[in-house]
Amino acid sequence: MSDQRWIKICGLSTPETVDAAVDAGADAVGFVFAAGSPRTVTADTAKQLVERLPDGIDAVGVFRDQPIDEVVGIASEVGLTTLQLHGGESASDFARARDAGFFTIRAVAAQDYLGETPEQRAASDHDLLLLDAAVPGSGHLVDPATLTGTVDEAWILAGGLTPANVADLVQRLDPDGVDVSSGVESSRGVKDVARIRAFVEAVRSIP
């Protein structure tokens, strides 16, 4: 991760929106493989989109409760660099993903994370933590008051971020990065190029 805050635009499914995210200055783009999302893409589609990415842009796959061997297989086929795991993945699942050469993000609802003991937190063998609302991809905001001063590892803020609220939340919570999906859409599951640009600009304008 660079000195700048890491920005991920998630739930992309078209060449135009991938290009817009990269051109705007995002560090990472996300492709949803979790079932039941309006943003789910096939491995074939994601592979074509990953092939457009310049060097240095993280290609993140978003998975939830899929067998880790299946996740690693899809990730290898598509050319992903990073696995964002949203389910009840175990420490050994994270270790398997890391051993296969992937950077790993443990995505967890903030309210669940706050209820964990230090031992439970330490048991997970991830590279980066992502704190999200209770329902990922829902556009719901995490209550910022619950997060103030509670995270002592590198972490990403997600859940309900928009071009209008991201600068204020980042300044209050000081995460190492941000992740957005619903907040850069014109309707559920449909990304909006102008909103993608506005989101990246809002983060980059933070002193």
Ligand SMILES: O=C(O)c1ccccc1N[C@@H]1O[C@H](COP(=O)(O)O)[C@@H](O)[C@H]1O
């Ligand atoms: O985007 C989805 O549909 C999704 C489905 C299953 C797991 C994670 C999903 N997205 C993640 O949700 C947050 C952002 O949500 P939002 O900005 O509130 O819409 C982010 O971590 C996405 O990667």
